[in-house]
């Protein structure tokens with residue numbers, strides 16, 4: 001029996017030592033220490049020993065059991081530690097791998113055009129103003145000499161917030177003329193770019209939201225000649241030296257006289273082609289001498305001061321500048337489109 005116990009001990013310890021997985025280890029535990037295990041089987045024969053041998057053999061058996069249990073636990077722990085090590089290795093994050101670069105956008109061609117326009121006017125001593133898109137009808141219409149009943153105030157054209165038609169999304173940047181007159185010292189030289197809103201269906205040339213740049217000069221002895229000279233200079237800087245312009249009479253409630261300025265078609269040089277719809281000229285902006293009533297309503301004496309103003313569509317300017325055919329491309333902001341400019 002002594003030999004049996006010694007054999008179990010050495011065999012079991014050797015087996016534990018070479019075990020590779022927790023399930024293998026568990027199988028060995030059952031094999032040696034289980035109820036039907038080898039050690040139990042030997043202990044069951046204890047009764048057959050002469051009584052005087054039983055204590056010594058009992059002690060030996062306990063020592064073997066203790067040794068096996070100790071080896072079992074140690075091996076178990078070692079396997080666990082190895083498994084953890086393995087997992088950590090597998091799940092290790094390589095912090096030196098270069099990151100995925102986030103996609104960045106691209107400057108919008110319309111803002112490139114706006115930057116050019118700002119640059120030109122700042123160079124001539126103008127200040128750039130920003131103003132509210134939610135505007136009072138007083139500023140958008142009344143103080144611009146478009147009184148009650150003026151067709152542009154119609155609900156079919158304008159986004160109002162209240163049933164009395166007093167608060168609205170501005171339909172033009174011209175209210176910035178009034179805001180400048182009310183708050184700035186004379187003389188005034190400003191441009192005011194920004195969004196404007198009208199109830200238009202979206203198509204290749206229309207959008208319910210678009211951008212304008214307003215411009216205004218008020219000083220003593222300002223004339224139509226200053227307006228023409230300034231705008232001609234701007235057009236030459238935007239579209240190249242020698243670009244021809246023409247001024248046509250027009251009507252705006254806040255200017256008198258009023259005009260529209262056309263540029264000669266860059267495509268055909270004035271002969272007439274599809275781009276200019278056979279006209280030879282492309283309409284660029286509205287302008288005029290500020291109506292004396294408008295000056296007066298904002299507290300400026302029209303007998304001492306005079307001024308001119310203009311309003312230019314920014315999308316159109318950018319489309320012409322970068323030869324973009326459809327207005328919707330300007331608003332879709334597809335990076336593949338934007339990256340071309």
Ligand code: DAH
Nearest residue numbers: 172174286287288309310311
């Ligand atoms: N506000 C006008 C429009 O939206 C454009 C305009 C015309 C602005 C003449 C002006 C101007 O300042 O003098 O159609």
